[in-house]
Amino acid sequence: MKASKIFSRLIGAASATLLVAALVGAASCTKVPEPTPTPEPQxxxxxxxxxVFNNTTKAYLPGVTVTMGTKTATTDSFGKFEFxxxxxxxxxxxVLTKADFFSAQYSLEFPTAGLNHNLVYSITMTMVPYVPGITPLDPLAGGTINIEGGxxxxxxxxxxxxxxxxxxGATVSGPINITAVEVNDIVITGLVNNPGIMTLRFEPSGLVFSKPLTITVDNPLTTYKYSELQLEYFNNTLSKWEVQATPVTFNAASNDYLTSITHFSLYKVSFQAPVVEEASSTESIKVLDSLMINRGLTPYNVTGIRYIEKQGYKFxxxxxxxxxxxxxxxADQTELIASITELVRNHFNGIAPLADFGTATYTKAIExxxxxxxxxVASANQTFTAKKFSIKVTNTAGTVTKTIEVRTIMAGQVDLMFEDLIYDDHAHAHLHGHDHGLGGGGTI
Incomplete structure (x- = not known):
């Protein structure tokens, strides 16, 4: 009897040992899944x-060479380019250049963005075509030519x-083929920019004259005149506007502004009060590809994100x-609306203000x-920049002076932000209805 109990206990112990060994063996054969790598911030x-548009016809301008430091691009059939x-x-x-057009310049500045941010800056510009058929003029004989295009x-x-x-310094004799044309203002980011009632380019650039050449600009107003005007010269070497000592005067009898130059270059008759950059604002904009889920076993490469941005500027x-x-x-109001709109348009690269912002869908190439x-998860904010133009007018009798403060708001830079999150049970429950199970990766 004792021998039977002892045998039973030995059999039980052996079975337990075999069961534990089997369980250990099974556990050792089970493959432990490797953890998914945490995405690195980019x-x-x-x-x-x-x-880019033709300043005269407002048509798209293809074939423009766009230079930015060592990088170049060419506008397509819709006048578009991208860096x-x-x-x-x-x-x-x-810098924009194209045969038969005056060159144009634009400057911008990006703030430093954080990880997983994409900043997008949109610009719209116009180029002024050369004015054909200028009659040659011999400065020794004297004469007057019209300044075209304004x-x-x-x-x-x-x-x-x-x-x-x-x-x-070599003497030039005989008739000269002179080009005198109104062009758009050049606005340099980070520097003082005074709004101009007229920006003028004279070619051939670099010619120097022994006697001052008189510039006469018609006053577009009837019972008012612009006050505190000055003459500026654009220094190409330093890429900035420089105020000249030559004054801008007003001839009440002819209702004209008068000033003078002694060499051909780029000039501007401007207000002494600079354009003031006021506080900007931001608002969220719609991202069409705001959620992209990868439920598959392999990484999914994202090459583009679509969003709807606002465009243009307005008063x-x-x-x-x-x-x-x-x-x-x-009538005074009607004249001033037309004149102020024109000078603001010239400040904004020849682009007219809108009654309200336009909208467009843009696909941003990403990696x-x-x-x-x-x-x-992708989201986006757009920055809106505000500017104040201080325009001083005086009645022609000189007895009443008023300062017109005009403010503009421009739809500007877009900031795309990305966040990578693990797709666990909690996320699945939270995103239920958005998750369509796109296998190896996809967008929804």
Whole structure:
């Protein structure tokens, strides 16, 4: 009897040992899944996209060479260009060139963005075509030529007996093929920018004259005149405007502004009060590909994100309201609305203000990877920049002076932000209804 119990206990112990061994063996044969790598934050990128129009016809301008430092691009059939995924914040200077058009410049500056941010800056510009058929003029004989292309009438007058030298100091004799045309203002980011009633380019650039050449600009107003005007010269070497000592005067009898130059270059008749950059604001904009889920076993590469941005600029309040509040009505108001709109348009690269912002869907090219069982959330904010123009007018009798403060709001830079999150049970429950199970990766 004892022997039987002892045998039973031995059999039980052996069975237990075999069971434990089997369980250990089974556990050792089970493959432990490797953890999904946590996505690394990606450095910020910066993109500049733009569109160029003919300043005269307002048509798209293809074939424009766009130079930005060592980078170049060419506008397509819609006048569009893009410098995508730049890696450095800071100031960028853009120069547009095209045969039979005057060159144009634009400068912008990106703030430093954080990880997983993409900043996109949109610009719209115009280029002024050369004016054909300018009649040659001999400065020694003197004469007057019209300055073409502007909303205001303007002329350039040579006094007889004027001699000419080129940029190298060599004497130039005989008739000269002179181009005198109104162009758009050049606005340099980070520097003082005074709004101009007229920006003028004279070619051939670099010619120096022995006697001052008189510039006459017609006053677009009837019972008012612009006050505190000055003459500025654009220094190409330093890429900035410089105020000249030559005054801008007003001839009440002819209702004209008068000033003078002694060499051909780029000039501006401007207000002494600079344009003031006021506080900007931001608002969220719609991202069409805001949620992208990868439920598969392999990484999913994202190459583009679509969002809807606002475009253009507008007056903070209608000019008619601004002027009425100052007591300027009737024909005076109509003239000032037209004139102020023109000078603001020239400040904004020849682009006219809108009654309200336009909208457009844009696909931003990106290079991001969503790891298996992760999802990407994208959101976007757009910055709106405000500017104040202080325009001083005086009645022609000189007895009443008023300062017109005009504010503009421009739809500007877009900031795309990305976040990578693990797709666990909690996320699945939270995103229920958005998760369509797209296998190896996809967008929803």
């Amino acid at each position: 450095p910020a990128t910066y993109t500049i996209k733009g569109q 995508a995924n730049l890696t450095t914040a800071g100031k960028y200077n853009i 909303a205001n009438d303007a002329t350039l007058t040579f006094t007889s007996g004027t001699t000419v030298k080129d940029a190298n 903070a309040e209608p000019l008619a309201t601004t002027l009425t509040n100052l007591g300027i009505t009737g 991001r990877t969503i790891q298996p069982m992760y999802y990407q």
